[in-house]
Amino acid sequence: MASSTSLPPTMKAAVKELGRPGLEIKTVPTPEVLPGTVICKILANYIGKAALGRFRAGDGPVLLTHPSPMVPGGYTIGRVAATSPDTTKLQVGQLVLLEPFIRGRDDSDVQILWGAFEGPSPASKKLAADVWRNGTMADYARAPLENTWALDEARLCGSPADGGLGYAIPELVALPxxxxxxxxxxxxxxxxxxxxxxxxxxxxxxxxxxxxxxxxxxxxxxxxxxxxxxxxxxxxxxxxxxxxxxxxxxxxxxxxxxxxxxxxxxxxxxxxxxxxxxxxxxxxxxxxxxxxxxxxxxxxxxxxxxxxxxxxxxxxxxSYMYEREHVKGLIKLAESGALKLGKAAGMPVLGEFPLENFEAGLDMVEKHSALDGFVAIV
Known part of the structure; x- marks a missing residue:
């Protein structure tokens, strides 16, 4: 049985069109939950140096083609806002990691990078354009169940005095x-x-x-x-x-x-x-x-x-991207405390910017090196 919080009929999203520089904030319909998906309230998107060309140029790198228009973003921390009838474990309100490596469900050789790259084949381009055109630079995103990973919020974000690791949610966005x-x-x-x-x-x-x-x-x-x-x-x-x-x-x-x-x-x-x-x-x-x-x-x-x-x-x-078992293992490594995040990993959050002010976030990324850290669009 589907479950959801009360979702607004419309939301804000950053829309990218080929041939036009930058992203445009638009009001668009909030996505509806479909079988095999969840709707997530987006809490933080990762923006690093490599994203500048994709977000600011009129066209992305030659290899990273994508449908147009589209909503970019796929390295994300969110919270489940609605689940589909075939959801078996995820619960509304749960903190989750969203990652962008989407494979065809009937052919795992068909691969795209959600919110970034439509893949090289006709089948992958169709999957990107028809189903996964829109990524996570928005208030809400419809995500594949298999790319939505539950996080132990109490462990990762809880107080060290209570056995937590004390991370702020924007620090977690480096995990993907x-x-x-x-x-x-x-x-x-x-x-x-x-x-x-x-x-x-x-x-x-x-x-x-x-x-x-x-x-x-x-x-x-x-x-x-x-x-x-x-x-x-x-x-x-x-x-x-x-x-x-x-x-x-x-x-x-x-x-x-x-x-x-x-x-x-x-x-x-x-x-x-x-x-x-x-x-x-x-x-x-x-x-x-x-x-x-x-x-x-x-x-x-x-x-x-x-x-x-x-x-x-x-x-x-x-090695292109990763396997599902690797995402599971990575989350365990982070929740164990062995994998450090944020300043402890040399990857601090330089700043947090709302979606409406993402250009200021890109300005900050442009002024710093990768060694300085990354920006979170929250």
Whole structure:
């Protein structure tokens, strides 16, 4: 039986149209609950550096096409406002994490990023346009049941005196970002006690990878061309700034790690085209080591030494997003207290802005680096 709070007939939403810069706040109908979905009251959306181009430019990056018009957003914390008859566990009023990796229910190879990317195939584009056109930059959002995850609010937000972790809800909105590197590190079976080199280590997803690897009990070596950014991590991790000399940089990584590393987690942005750090980090991987490629580097080819891979029995794994079991595991890691959030993870909330004032939030993101933190649209 469906259950709901009293929902207003209309709501405010940030609407994105291709060819037009920025987002426009509009009054639109509040979505109705359908089988296989819940309606969530949106409490906080994550806005980081990578979102600026998508939100402010007339068109998004070439690879991240989406239907138009659309409501962006998908890295979100909300509260269940209405449930469908086939909901079996979620309750109205429950605090939930919403994440954007939507798969076709009859074909899991059909994949979209809710509120950001319609996918490459005709089937994925149809799924995005016909069903999941609108994301979470709104007062309410209709979300797939399988992308809506219950959170232990008492544990995460409760007072430490009562056994809680004391997080404010906007701090929790970084949790969906952690799912991406967690999925990658789990895909190469990173173990407690192992050493992982993360490169680059000064972006939103790579900072999350550093925090996740630490929570998993691994030792981190941070590599980045952003020397100023790395200085902020120097009290916590061994650091390497690549020089462009592959042999020299490989030696520096091995020296910083105290030996060859077990895992290389690569999370390069498109701007890293031509950088030699991938070669250096790969060469620092030990016999039977693993490499996880998670980045969006746009090189048509990446130099890899075939002989080195063969002679060292190295496994290379590409990792796009994550599996459902990874989201479950991530939430457990956060609720246990092992995974730190907010300032403790080096990812503080720079500011909180209402939907109507999201432009001020984007201004703040633009003035800061990923290492400074992120903005919550609340």
């Amino acid at each position: 970002i952690f799912t991406v590197p967690f999925g990658g590190l789990r895909s190469v079976d990173l173990k407690a006690g192992e050493t992982v080199v993360v490169s680059p280590a000064t972006g939103h997803f790579s900072l999350a990878a550093v925090a996740i690897a630490t929570a998993m009990g691994a030792r981190v070596v941070a590599v980045s061309r952003n020397a100023d950014g790395l200085k902020r991590l120097q009290e916590m991790f061994p650091l390497v700034v690549p020089t462009g000399d592959v042999a020299q940089d490989t030696g520096a990584i091995i020296a910083a790690a105290g030996g060859y590393v077990d895992v290389f987690a690569e999370i390069s942005p498109p701007a890293a085209v031509g950088s030699t750090h991938i070669e250096s980090c790969m060469s620092a991987v030990r016999q039977y080591g693993r490499i996880c490629l998670m980045g969006g580097r746009m090189d048509p080819k990446v130099p890899i030494s075939m002989l080195e891979l063969v002679f060292k029995n190295i496994t290379i794994r590409g």
